[in-house]
Amino acid sequence: MSSPVVELKNVTKVIKGKKIIDDLSFTIEEGEVFGFLGPNGAGKTTTIRMMVGLMGISSGEILICGKNVKKEFEDALQNIGGIVENPELYKFLTGYQNLMQYARMVKGISKQKIDEVVEFVGLKDRIHDKVKTYSLGMRQRLGLAQSLLHDPKVMILDEPTNGLDPAGIREIRDHLKKLTKEKGMSVIVSSHLLSEMEMMCDRIAIIQNGRLVDIQKVHDYVQESKQKYFFEVEMKNIASLQTSGIDFEKVENGIEIEMEKDEVPNMIQLLIEKGIRIFEVKPISKTLEDRFIEVTTQGEKLHA
């Protein structure tokens, strides 16, 4: 129903003979929050900079709303609002004067629009103060305001939560949610903070060494049909389990078994029949972090 808002086709970036980004392809749909995850140096920032035209593309192409970033730079960038790393603004200007700078660079931004954006990010009281006097959180908000001035279809945020305190992070998250819900904007976020991504994103791409390792919906990452369960049991009758053909792992104070949820009552019954006393049964929820490490640590495959 909706055409992709951002489309990367076989994007490669070579710097000094080294492939930084290797044949990257993916698409981002309208209204989704797309996370871009990877260890430091994986190529997240490079990819984002190619999308916004800060870096050249060695081969392949990037389309923003169908416009080629390389060939139709102005048309493509018209649809993008972005913050690349910490928003560096002109410290000797006031917040408002900063916004005016950016407003002058795009056609048809009214004073009303500026006020509206200022209101949205909640900087109304301090907008006429010099940016020098702003806290990092306020600068981050001004950076957000700057990127919203021209009503872009895509927001690109590179490490938006770097250096922010938990309250600031939460604020950014709330703003992003509002933007996607109310304005149907697509958001691309890069980060190495997994917990953050888990809360913010609909879909996550993991890249490593410039290659796309995995791309999945967040829910699929976290909730798989099979899951591990922890049974806190009395260890003395455990030996009888070994002969029954159940695949389990011994851990401290109990055992871990992987199975589907439906099987849990049967398993409990089985254990009781074997004379094993159970104190507690709980699912071990797999966090994104586990998945991330799983995917990025090559060679070590926990799942056969």
Next chain:
Amino acid sequence: MHKLIMNEWIKIFKRPGTFVMIGLLILSVLATGVLTKMYGNHPKTDHTQWEQQVSQEIKQDQKQISELPPTAVNVKKNLERKAAVNQYRLDHKIPPVNGTTGWTFINDSSGLISFAGLFTIIIAAGIVASEFGWGTVKLLLIRPIKRYKILFSKYMTVILFDLFMLAVLFVSAAVLGFALFGTGDGNNVHLAYSNGTVVEQNMLLYLIKTYLLTSIDVIMITTMAFMISAVFRNSSLAVGLSIFLLLMGGTVTSLIASRYDWAKYILFANTDLTQYFDGVPLVEGMTAGFSIVMLLIYFFVFQLLAFGIFTKRDVAA
């Protein structure tokens, strides 16, 4: 485009350093004026007898011309010019300027143009490099505006700033000059000598022309500073190198010129175009046309480097 230039202009004038520069420039004019007033010569010769003096000068000059060896072409030209202008004064009853007037003060103040140039160079050196230094270049370049337009607006802003500083210098020299020394005897014409005839020129236009001609080396070095700023993203390098060349370029070039002919291809051998109007060209055989071509070549090389590299560069900082 005018909005981009406006942006740059605001960024320059919202920084206190700019006002310090303007203040220093006005202060230097003020100091020159006060010193000239206090220690300058105020000849009290009887002005009614200027005609005798002038005719005597003409006789001397003509005698000197006839005694010159044929090789001294330039000296001869100079003397001929002086004699012709003096003859014109006699014929049209235009007395020579006596002592300092507001007009001559403006003319003398043109020596401060390289001071104004110094400040323009500082602005030019910072206008691209600072954006990298502040980190603001990232937000600047993700606007839906092609990079060459942004760079061009920055260059235009630098040129406008140079003109602005010239205007500040000119106006403050004029205000101070007329306040301290008056307007002279009222015949405000400049007598120019070209192609063997003397022409009367409006003094104001003449002075403006002098200011602009003298600014050519400033504009060239400013362009170079701008290029270094855009290519190396380092304002200290751009300021240091440019000011060094502004101060030393001429001297070093004339040193080289005394031994080697290829000195005429050096930028600084060509920046002073007034050498062709009244003076001796640095290297024999240089003409105004040659210098203009050389200046244009340098100008385009600087711009090619600045635009070529700035528009292609990966912004990674």
